[in-house]
Amino acid sequence: MRVGVLTGGGDCPGLNAVMRAVVRKGVQRYDYSFLGFRDGWRGPLEGDAMPLDIPTVRGTLPRGGTILGSSRTNPFKEEDGVRRIRENLAKHEVDALIAIGGEDTLGVAAxxxxxxxxxxxxxxxxxxxDLSATDYTFGFDTAVQVATEAIDRLHTTAESHMRVLVVEVMGxxxxxxxxxxxxAGGANCILIPEQRFDIEKVCGWVESRFKASYAPIVVVAEGAMPLDGQMVLKDGSTDSFGxxxxxxxxxxxxxxxxxxxxxxARTTVLGHVQRGGTPSAFDRWLATRFGLHAIDAVHDGDxxxxxxxxxxxxxxxxxxxATEKLKTxxxxxxxxxxxxxG
Amino acid sequence: MRVGVLTGGGDCPGLNAVMRAVVRKGVQRYDYSFLGFRDGWRGPLEGDAMPLDIPTVRGTLPRGGTILGSSRTNPFKEEDGVRRIRENLAKHEVDALIAIGGEDTLGVAAxxxxxxxxxxxxxxxxxxxDLSATDYTFGFDTAVQVATEAIDRLHTTAESHMRVLVVEVMGxxxxxxxxxxxxAGGANCILIPEQRFDIEKVCGWVESRFKASYAPIVVVAEGAMPLDGQMVLKDGSTDSFGxxxxxxxxxxxxxxxxxxxxxxARTTVLGHVQRGGTPSAFDRWLATRFGLHAIDAVHDGDxxxxxxxxxxxxxxxxxxxATEKLKTxxxxxxxxxxxxxG
Amino acid sequence: MRVGVLTGGGDCPGLNAVMRAVVRKGVQRYDYSFLGFRDGWRGPLEGDAMPLDIPTVRGTLPRGGTILGSSRTNPFKEEDGVRRIRENLAKHEVDALIAIGGEDTLGVAAxxxxxxxxxxxxxxxxxxxDLSATDYTFGFDTAVQVATEAIDRLHTTAESHMRVLVVEVMGxxxxxxxxxxxxAGGANCILIPEQRFDIEKVCGWVESRFKASYAPIVVVAEGAMPLDGQMVLKDGSTDSFGxxxxxxxxxxxxxxxxxxxxxxARTTVLGHVQRGGTPSAFDRWLATRFGLHAIDAVHDGDxxxxxxxxxxxxxxxxxxxATEKLKTxxxxxxxxxxxxxG
Amino acid sequence: MRVGVLTGGGDCPGLNAVMRAVVRKGVQRYDYSFLGFRDGWRGPLEGDAMPLDIPTVRGTLPRGGTILGSSRTNPFKEEDGVRRIRENLAKHEVDALIAIGGEDTLGVAAxxxxxxxxxxxxxxxxxxxDLSATDYTFGFDTAVQVATEAIDRLHTTAESHMRVLVVEVMGxxxxxxxxxxxxAGGANCILIPEQRFDIEKVCGWVESRFKASYAPIVVVAEGAMPLDGQMVLKDGSTDSFGxxxxxxxxxxxxxxxxxxxxxxARTTVLGHVQRGGTPSAFDRWLATRFGLHAIDAVHDGDxxxxxxxxxxxxxxxxxxxATEKLKTxxxxxxxxxxxxxG
Incomplete structure (x- = not known):
């Protein structure tokens, strides 16, 4: 059996750990061979592939990102996409595919x-x-840890300067x-996309925090939004995402x-720092186990x-x-x- | 309602986070007051207590250890232990107790x-x-992360010097x-107390590792043991724990x-470094949620x-x-x- | 002898470590007593002070920020500032002051x-x-370490997605x-305030980097500026700091x-994360030694x-x-x- | 010009960073080519070499250890050592050598x-x-940071359990x-090889510490020794290093x-964890600058x-x-x- 592997969507600490486990168990236990497709679905679509064996994945466990590269290419939106994938799989003698990715990548696989x-x-x-059907996905624990360490660091500045510190995180x-x-960081208020926030309540929490102890830290997900009408743009329009x-x-x-x-008040936008770098121990463990079980599923023809x-x-x-409902x-x-x- | 809190057994990152959540929700939502007993069951046994309110627990979320201290005192092994506890609770007008601890501490509570x-x-x-009935306990993730970071560091030495590196971790x-x-650390062999290891197999893995790439890292739990007869002491006796x-x-x-x-071959014994210091984000989150739900259980009279x-x-x-079976x-x-x- | 201590300007990891060393040696070796003034020069100006003794500074070595608070108050810009300071020092029986701060704070001290x-x-x-006369100031090493760890994390994203990543750091x-x-982070180009950069050169480096290996990381100090005329604002004006x-x-x-x-291309602005949190070992060592020698200088009447x-x-x-020239x-x-x- | 590079002695975070800088500047500015000799002086002695160019050193900046491997081989102690080195350099057309190492490795170079x-x-x-003539060597800052983080973690255990914690570090x-x-870690006593310690004084500090606050942390260098006669072995002999x-x-x-x-009292022996893993930002900066200046020295024929x-x-x-005197x-x-x- 020859198995193709690809990684799609935004990068995530643990992608390499999944592949390492897939290849290690696939080669040693099942005597499979592997082929890595480059940049998500672009790989099988264009026939862009690289060898994937035990030496290739050696040392990649602690490395963030993906050695295969990634993209958001969707073969169903490409002319003749499905036929081209079929041909490229046949050409490379690939019998099955392991697709590592989010909603979009897995939707294509489904x-x-x-x-x-x-x-x-x-x-x-x-x-x-935010994928339903799994308690956690790898990368998330690392992102939370990175954000928490940043919040830890901001506490001392909040404490020394009596400033409001706003931390924008992914989501x-x-x-x-x-x-x-x-x-985990001891924020004084947390704003999430699932619930519109009332800016007046936020200000209330900020003020009560100043009275109780020292300065507040506000953690806000990038997708959080205030109540209708509270975000008035300079030219008078409201709520424009522009x-x-x-x-x-x-x-x-x-x-x-x-x-x-x-x-x-000051803002820190953590950005890509949250999704790069070495995975936490939890994420390495989870990604490794996902890989071991994915190759078992291939072996079982599941x-x-x-x-x-x-x-x-x-x-x-x-x-x-797994992909039809967002977990919020x-x-x-x-x-x-x-x-x-507060 | 007045609630007593105590922490027993070995320290663990997240103990303070539990207490902070207990007190925060207890005071704000349920209007309870709190009393902290010092050094596990020694506190209620000897009536040694300290105030526990929102200012006391402020800033303790990221702090390892326990602000209440800990011990392994067992009131059932002390003369008149139960009566003394009952009296001290009455004297301090404590209506209920939250006991944070392991098998022993919780066994007493039961x-x-x-x-x-x-x-x-x-x-x-x-x-x-190793407590059954819960998927994870706080502190574990931190210990694993600390051990993993140590193993990461040891890889480069193994790589540069062609030495076997043995890492002894807790367990x-x-x-x-x-x-x-x-x-998570990419060890080349893992030895645990649940299964006696064969030193010859371990040496086989070490040798095959040297052939495949660079030097091996062996992770061994402190309670792991070789097969009967393999550990021969100098004076000829075997398997003596002395x-x-x-x-x-x-x-x-x-x-x-x-x-x-x-x-x-060289050994690193991580020791207490694994159980001290600031909790990981995962452990802070788990400890905080444990605290919030423990005070709910008190409120429900559960x-x-x-x-x-x-x-x-x-x-x-x-x-x-929860305490009758070890989770292995x-x-x-x-x-x-x-x-x-290997 | 009774010594006043104050911290002025932006916070910096290591401020508490300086004070701890000052107090520890002052009390034990010289039998001095101490008074902490709150919020930089505002403290002696308004007579706002707190006790400072060995128990107060215990445990502060690893804590970022400053337990005394800070401000940018300048007594020479306040009505009757100098007289009020003199009176408050007399009132609190303070014989000498240790001022911990930057150009402004130290300028006032001078x-x-x-x-x-x-x-x-x-x-x-x-x-x-950027203070001349000293090779390093504490806090700097911590800021560099935090920024370097962020750049390390960004490398994997750059690698996986073929994106330019711009990191804005302090300066x-x-x-x-x-x-x-x-x-330290292996950036592909570094832009600093001391030299105006040519955006065309930067783009050249970006492009040559894409050819040689993977995506580039650009580190830019917040005060860096392009050559005259390159920064054209939307309304046509140039180089406006607005x-x-x-x-x-x-x-x-x-x-x-x-x-x-x-x-x-994507940007990460590290912001206050660089100046908060626990000091690096180097900064704790430097801050501690600064504190020990500052109290010696007081003892010598220097x-x-x-x-x-x-x-x-x-x-x-x-x-x-020390304060008259910026070190660039x-x-x-x-x-x-x-x-x-490139 | 063709330049050979080798790394000798124990590994140290930053070795790869030196080589990366040497090669980068050597190729780009001076148009040199490079050859890497394996395992210190064993490489030129036995003619064991590997190519060293910009792709080889790419990505090695954050990696601990040495991609060239290391050893303690001394060609002056090998039969015909010098002649064999000379021949191998000639055979590989190597004009000059950059030797990265400690006292022994550099003594051979001298x-x-x-x-x-x-x-x-x-x-x-x-x-x-401990090399005189340089304020710092790379790797040292990383080791100190690793040890300091371990001490930070041990504080909370000392605090919670009233135990003496002994930390053995390199030296x-x-x-x-x-x-x-x-x-940097706030130890309550530090014992170094340069001064024999009095175990009674150490015990005095331990006891005074317990009175003043919580449990003490003792940091001891592996080479530290008590006063004559204090270390009595079980069989009655003294001071035997056996x-x-x-x-x-x-x-x-x-x-x-x-x-x-x-x-x-409990002991933690940090061991090899101190010398492995990714270099601190300071060490990367120092190693990089050492590399840049070493290739300049080659260019100057110095x-x-x-x-x-x-x-x-x-x-x-x-x-x-540089090598004749130990810096203590x-x-x-x-x-x-x-x-x-105390």
């Missing part, structure tokens, strides 16, 4: 398996932890990174808090499934199911964190 | 609740992650820290590997229960059940890791 | 000593490392943080590089001097001299780094 | 240059920082790592303190010299001079740290 009969197994990857549609790093995309919600929030409370973490077990779930922060969980606000 | 009618709620704590009865840090306690299994292993393979992590949910389980690494899980040995 | 006869000793503090007038972290203050040089650079090279690092020795230099990156040193550009 | 006329330039390397003949990490080599000074100290003070750090300048000093901790510097003991 469709290729069910509609075209290409044998795919999926490994879930999303830094935002366009789901607030998991904000929630976890905000709780402005937000330019300056970011963090910067907007700092300015707004400064104006309304009279306290100095096409159209994805590996997933449930509790401490790695299980298999249908790809379709529930109102109950957000309410639970609220005890620390 | 017995006090069921046999004596003292109202206890438990929070599980074990750096070794007297369960090999979780060894298993997770060994997998010797092992003196020099440690790591050191024994290094010497043995050196003698049998002719390769230089005596004799312990909070536990199952998947991503915090649930309650009977204290008795299953043969299947150990076998899964074996693909990376 | 003037108070020479013009008014108030006995001051200075300890240099600038995260930017309004001096490029030391950019130079050191850029060299715009730059809004969006930052990093963001401008990313947009410009994107437009000119057609490669995707007023109007500042402690400074020269090689591995702590020496004393006149405050006047020399053309030779910048040229030396240039071998890694 | 002798080869002065006695045999082989053109050598040296780069100093010692994790212990056989010089106590620099112990002194710097002890000061015993010490077995159990280590740290373990001896813990047992002795436990017996004399009645307080529980044979028999070594690059060195003096203040913030890289200078050249005669190899002979002066009594004054040790006395300065003594204010924190």
């Amino acid at each position: 469709k290729l398996t069910s509609e075209v009969g290409i044998k795919c197994v999926g490994v879930p990857k999303t830094i935002d932890n 366009r549609h789901a607030g998991w990174i904000a929630l976890h790093s905000g709780l 402005h937000v995309r330019l300056s970011g919600i963090g910067e907007w929030l700092a300015k707004e808090v400064e104006q309304r409370t009279g306290k100095e 096409w159209g499934t994805m590996v997933a973490l449930q509790g401490t077990d790695i299980v298999r779930v249908p790809l379709r199911e 922060v529930s109102p109950e969980l957000y309410e639970e964190a609220g005890v620390f606000f | 017995k006090l609740t069921s046999e004596v009618g003292i109202k206890c709620v438990g929070v599980p704590k074990t750096i070794d992650n 007297r009865h369960a090999g979780w820290i060894a298993l997770h840090s060994g997998l 010797h092992v306690r003196l020099s440690g299994i790591g050191e024994w292993l290094a010497k043995e590997v050196e003698q049998r393979t002719g390769k230089e 005596w004799g229960t312990m909070v536990a992590l199952q998947g991503t949910d915090i649930v309650r389980v009977p204290l008795r059940e 690494v299953s043969p299947e899980l150990y076998e899964e890791a074996g693909v990376f040995f | 003037k108070l000593t020479s013009e008014v006869g108030i006995k001051c000793v200075g300890v240099p503090k600038t995260i930017d490392n 309004r007038h001096a490029g030391w943080i950019a130079l050191h972290s850029g060299l 715009h730059v203050r809004l969006s930052g040089i990093g963001e401008w650079l990313a947009k410009e590089v994107e437009q000119r090279t057609g490669k995707e 007023w109007g001097t500042m402690v400074a690092l020269q090689g591995t020795d702590i020496v004393r230099v006149p405050l006047r001299e 990156v020399s053309p030779e040193l910048y040229e030396e780094a240039g071998v890694f550009f | 002798k080869l240059t002065s006695e045999v006329g082989i053109k050598c330039v040296g780069v100093p390397k010692t994790i212990d920082n 056989r003949h010089a106590g620099w790592i112990a002194l710097h990490s002890g000061l 015993h010490v080599r077995l159990s280590g000074i740290g373990e001896w100290l813990a047992k002795e303190v436990e017996q004399r003070t009645g307080k529980e 044979w028999g010299t070594m690059v060195a750090l003096q203040g913030t300048d890289i200078v050249r000093v005669p190899l002979r001079e 901790v002066s009594p004054e510097l040790y006395e300065e740290a003594g204010v924190f003991f």
Whole structure:
């Protein structure tokens, strides 16, 4: 058996660890050979591939990013995409594919398996932890740790200067990174995309914090938004993402808090630092186990499934199911964190 | 309601985070007051207590150890222990207790609740992650991360000097820290207390590793033991723990590997570094949630229960059940890791 | 002898370590007592003080920020400032002052000593490392380490996505943080305030980097500026700092590089994360030694001097001299780094 | 010009960074070619070499260890050693050598240059920082940082359990790592090889520490020794290194303190963790600058010299001079740290 491997979407610490485990077990236990496709679905689409064997993946466990490269190419949006993939797989004598990626990458894998009969197994990857059917995805723990360490560092500045510090973290549609790093970092308020925030309440928390102890730290997910009407752009229009995309919600929030409370406020946008670099021990463990179980699924011919973490077990779930619903922060969980606000 | 809090057994990153969450929610949501008992069960036994309120726990989230101190005192082994505890609780007007600790500390809490009618709620704590009924305990992730970072550092020395490096990590009865840090650190063999190891196999892995790439790293739990008869002490006796306690299994292993393979071998014993210091983001999040749910259990009058992590949910389980069985690494899980040995 | 201590200007990891050393040696060796003034020169100006003894400074060595708070208050700009300081020192029976701060704070100390006869000793503090007369100031090493770790993390994203990553670091007038972290992080080009950069050259380096290996990382100090005429604002005006203050040089650079090279570019602005949090071992050592020598200078009655690092020795230099010239990156040193550009 | 490069002695974070800088500048500015010799002087002795060009050194800046491998081979102790080196250099058309190493490696380089006329330039390397003529050597800052982080972690355990914690760090003949990490970590006593310690004084500090606050941390260099007669071995003999080599000074100290003070004591031996792994930002900067200046020395034909750090300048000093004297901790510097003991 010859297995193709590809990584799609944004990079995530742990991608290499998955591949290392896939190859290691595939070669040693099942006597498979492997081929790495470059840049997600662009690889099989254009026949761009590289060898993937034990020496290739050696030493990659602690390395962030992906040695295969990544892209957001979708073969269903390319002319003749499916036919070209089929031909390239045949040409390279690839019998099955392991696709490591998020909603989009795995959606393609699901469709290729069910509609075209290409044998795919999926490994879930999303830094935002917003894929349902798995308790966690690798990369998320690293992102939370990086954000938490940054918040730790900001506390001392908040303490010494009596300034409001706004930290913008990743999370366009789901607030998991904000929630976890905000709780772990001791933030005084956490704003997530799942619930529109009231800027007046935020200012209230800021002010009560100043009274109770020292300066507040506000953690805001990049996708968080204020209540309708609160974000008034300079020219009078409201809620336009055009402005937000330019300056970011963090910067907007700092300015707004400064104006309304009279306290100095500063923003830190962590950006790509959260998704790069060496994976945490948890993420290396999770990614490694995902890889070991993905190659088992290939061996079992369990096409159209994805590996997933449930509790401490790695299980298999249908790809379709796994990708159809976004996993977001529930109102109950957000309410639970609220005890620390203010 | 006035709630007493105590921490027992070995220290663990996250103890303070639990207390901070307990106090924060207890005061703000339920209007409770709190009393901290010093040094585990010694506190209520001797009436040694300190105030515990929001200012006391402020800033303790990132701090390792426990501001209450700890001990291994067992009131059931002290003369008149139970009566003295009852009196001291009455004297301090304490209505209920939250006990944060491992098997021993929680065992006392279980017995006090069921046999004596003292109202206890438990929070599980074990750096070794060996309590059943909870997927993880706080402190474990930090220990694994510390051990993994150490292994990362040792790789470069192994690489440059062609030496076998033996890393001894915590785990007297369960090999979780060894298993997770060994997998995350890319160890070439992992030895755990659950399965006696064959020193000849270990030497075989060491030698095959030298052939394949560079020098091997062996991760060994402090409680791991070789097969019967392999550990021959100088005076001819075998398997005596007297010797092992003196020099440690790591050191024994290094010497043995050196003698049998002719390769230089060095040992690093991580020791207390694994259990001290600031908790990882994961452990802060887990400890905080444990605290929030423990005070909810008090509010619900759910005596004799312990909070536990199952998947991503915090649930309650009977204290008795939680402490009666050690959670160890299953043969299947150990076998899964074996693909990376050698 | 009773000694007042104050910390002025922006916070810096190591401020508490200086105070701890001052107090520890002052109390134990010289039998002095201490008073901490709050928020820089505002403290003695308004008579706002707190006790400072061994228990107060215990445990502060690893803590960032300053337990005394800080401000940019300048008594020479306040009505009756000098008289009020003199009165408050007399009222609190303070015989001498140790001022820990940058150019401004130390400038005040120099003037108070020479013009008014108030006995001051200075300890240099600038995260930017731009004070002449000392090889390094504490806090700088920590900032460089934080920035370097961020750059390390960004490499994997650059590698996986073929994007230009721009990292904006601190340094309004001096490029030391950019130079050191850029060299340590393996940046492909470093832009500093001391030399206007040519955006076309930067784009050339970006393009040659893409050809040679993977994507480039550009480190830019917040005070760096392009050549005259290259920064054209939307309305046609050039080089206005109004715009730059809004969006930052990093963001401008990313947009410009994107437009000119057609490669995707992203910005990370590290901001306050660089100046907060626990000091590096180097900074704790330097801050501790500065503190020990500052109290020696007080004991020797060496007023109007500042402690400074020269090689591995702590020496004393006149405050006047130390603050009159900014220490900037020399053309030779910048040229030396240039071998890694592109 | 064709330049050979080798790394000798124990590994040290920063070795690869030196080589990367040497090659980068040598190729780009001077148009040199390079050859890497494997395992220190064994390489030129046996003609074991590998290509060394820009692609080879790419990405090695953050990697600890040495891609060339290392050894303690001394060609002057090998039969016909010098002649064989000469022949191998001729055979590979190598015109000059850059030797990166400590006392031994550089001693050979000095002798080869002065006695045999082989053109050598040296780069100093010692994790212990004990080479005179340079303020610092790379690797030392990383080791101190690793040890300091470990001490930070141990504080919380000391605090929670009222135990004496002994930390054994590297330093056989010089106590620099112990002194710097002890000061940076807030140790309660620091023991170095330069001064025999009085175990009774140590116990006095331990006891006074328990009275003043919480439990003490003792940092001891591996080469530290008690006063004559204090180390009595079980069989009655004294000061024999045989015993010490077995159990280590740290373990001896813990047992002795436990017996004399009645307080529980535990030892952590950091070992190889201190010398492996990614270099700190300071060490990367220093190693990079050493590399840049070493290739300049080659270009200038300045044979028999070594690059060195003096203040913030890289200078050249005669190899002979640099290696003839060990740099140790002066009594004054040790006395300065003594204010924190107890």
